[in-house]
Each structure stands twice: as C-alpha cells, then as structure tokens.
Amino acid sequence: MAAENKNQPTNMNCKNCNEPLEKDALFCNHCGAKVVTNRITFRFLLLELFAMLGFDSLYFRTLKKLLTAPHIVLRDYLNGVRKKYVNPFAYLAVGAAVSIVVINLFTNNFIDLQKSFNTEQLEQLKELAEKDLSKVKDLSEKELFTLKQKQQNAKMQLKFQDLWVSSFLKYFNIMTFLFLPIYAAMSKWTFRKPNNYGEHIVMNAYLQGTTMYFSSIMFLLSVLIHPKIYVYSTFIYMLYYLYAFGKLYNLNFKQKALKFLRFIVVLIIISIILLVFFMILGAVVTIVIKTLNPESLNQWLL
Numbered sequence: 001m002a003a004e005n006k007n008q009p010t011n012m013n014c015k016n017c018n019e020p021l022e023k024d025a026l027f028c029n030h031c032g033a034k035v036v037t038n039r040i041t042f043r044f045l046l047l048e049l050f051a052m053l054g055f056d057s058l059y060f061r062t063l064k065k066l067l068t069a070p071h072i073v074l075r076d077y078l079n080g081v082r083k084k085y086v087n088p089f090a091y092l093a094v095g096a097a098v099s100i101v102v103i104n105l106f107t108n109n110f111i112d113l114q115k116s117f118n119t120e121q122l123e124q125l126k127e128l129a130e131k132d133l134s135k136v137k138d139l140s141e142k143e144l145f146t147l148k149q150k151q152q153n154a155k156m157q158l159k160f161q162d163l164w165v166s167s168f169l170k171y172f173n174i175m176t177f178l179f180l181p182i183y184a185a186m187s188k189w190t191f192r193k194p195n196n197y198g199e200h201i202v203m204n205a206y207l208q209g210t211t212m213y214f215s216s217i218m219f220l221l222s223v224l225i226h227p228k229i230y231v232y233s234t235f236i237y238m239l240y241y242l243y244a245f246g247k248l249y250n251l252n253f254k255q256k257a258l259k260f261l262r263f264i265v266v267l268i269i270i271s272i273i274l275l276v277f278f279m280i281l282g283a284v285v286t287i288v289i290k291t292l293n294p295e296s297l298n299q300w301l302l
Contacts, residue, residue, distance in 0.1 A: 071247035088205035095212030
C-alpha cells in the first residue's frame with residue numbers, strides 16, 4: 001500500500017470554508033482555495049514571487065504586449081477584454097515602483113543628474129546666494145536693497161530645486177498618479193474623438209506604466225555613460241505615445257505629423273499654465289510665511 005502523504009491527513013478540512021477535502025486534493029472543491037500543507041519558508045516565498053512575476057504571468061504578458069503592440073492592449077481593454085491584462089492602475093503602480101527602486105539605488109547620481117542641467121545658471125545662482133554683501137562697496141541704499149532681493153531670490157531658487165528633488169524621490173508614486181489626469185487631458189486634447197476623458201486616463205495609465213521602464217533604462221545609461229542621455233528619454237516617450245495612438249486610430253504619416261504638432265502646442269500651453277500656477281502658489285506661500293513667521297523663512301534660506 002502506498003505511503004500516506006505525511007503533510008496532509010486523510011480527513012482534512014479546508015482552512016478557509018471548513019468543508020471536507022478529498023484525499024491529495026490541491027484545491028477545495030467548495031470554495032476553490034488552494035490547499036496549503038507546508039510551512040512558509042524562504043524557498044516557498046521565492047517560488048511564490050517567481051510564480052507571480054514569472055515571464056508567463058499576467059503582468060509580464062501585459063508588459064510584453066504593451067511593448068510590441070500597445071494599440072491592441074488599449075483597444076481590447078476599452079472594448080471590455082479585461083481578464084487578459086493587468087488592471088491599468090496596478091500596472092502603472094508597479095512601473096512607478098520599479099522606477100523609484102532604480103532611482104533610489106543611485107540617489108546621488110540622480111541628484112547630480114538633475115544638477116547637470118543648466119550648470120552655468122546654477123553656478124551663477126550659487127555665486128549670488130553665497131556672496132558677502134557686507135564687502136560690496138560704492139552702492140546706494142536702493143542698489144543694495146535690490147541686490148539683497150536678488151540674493152534672496154537666488155537662495156529661494158536653489159532651495160526650491162533641492163526641495164523638488166527630495167520631494168520627487170519621496171513622493172514619486174503619488175506624483176505619478178497626480179500627473180495622470182494631466183497626461184490624459186493632453187492626449188484627449190491632441191486626439192479628441194472617439195474616446196472620452198475617462199478612457200484616456202486608462203490608456204495613459206498603461207502607456208505611462210510602460211514608459212517607466214524606458215525612463216529606468218535611460219537613467220541607468222546616463223549614469224554609466226553620460227548624463228545628457230537622460231534628456232532623450234522625453235523624445236522616446238513622445239515617439240512611443242505617437243506610435244500607440246497612431247496605430248490605435250489608424251493614422252497615416254501626415255495625420256501623425258499634425259497630431260504631433262498639436263501635441264507640442266498642448267504641451268506648451270499646459271506647461272505655461274502649470275508654471276504660472278506654481279509661481280503664484282510659491283508667491284502666496286512666501287507672503288503668508290513672511291507675514292506670519294518671517295524668522296522661519298530666513299532660517300530656511302540660511
């Protein structure tokens with residue numbers, strides 16, 4: 001007589017619904033839960049992780065399809081085909097998580113990369129911010145006051161940049177989802193019909209989740225080869241978006257070119273709106289702090 005399975009007693013009940021299990025059953029016939037008889041070990045956790053993230057998993061099948069034929073994923077999902085693909089927001093969250101892990105592994109490189117842009121302007125701001133105004137001679141009171149204001153503005157710009165980089169690293173996942181409606185508005189205004197704004201949010205979640213991998217690869221290349229490489233990631237995003245929407249809407253070359261020009265116009269308009277918004281917000285916050293607690297602002301600038 002064959003030996004009994006030591007890990008599974010003959011008369012065993014399901015631990016989820018408490019219904020009796022058949023001998024050597026792998027799943028409960030009543031609730032469908034997996035029969036677990038072994039303890040959780042490190043090997044078990046690794047096997048579960050590889051099973052979830054394996055190349056045959058739902059997530060990787062979605063990723064591969066979005067890399068090779070993104071328009072098919074978008075069209076299928078919008079037409080109601082859901083089980084073949086990972087939820088768009090879960091897909092975006094995983095992509096953002098991968099990006100932030102890569103960036104956090106090279107935090108100092110990321111900070112240096114951000115500072116490598118507009119190096120000359122940054123040096124001028126640093127020089128002005130660190131200048132000892134007590135040694136400046138032959139200036140009228142008005143000129144000295146103007147110079148002090150410029151120095152304070154320079155300090156604020158440098159502090160704002162440091163704050164932006166630290167906030168980007170700390171709140172990247174949140175910012176990814178906060179900017180999603182803006183990307184959706186841009187694609188909606190660029191391509192207009194036939195899809196509505198909600199559908200554009202879904203499409204942008206998939207496309208943005210994929211561009212996270214482009215961003216991670218370009219970032220690693222910029223660390224290994226040259227910082228300027230990271231700049232070209234923006235062009236890769238644009239080409240990928242144009243390819244996906246071009247295929248989705250069956251656009252010819254001329255139509256793609258016109259849509260690209262419209263996208264640039266929309267991008268400029270939204271960038272100006274956001275710039276004005278943040279400038280007004282920064283000015284209001286500065287005025288409020290100066291009014292309520294000017295000492296805290298001076299300490300922050302020191």
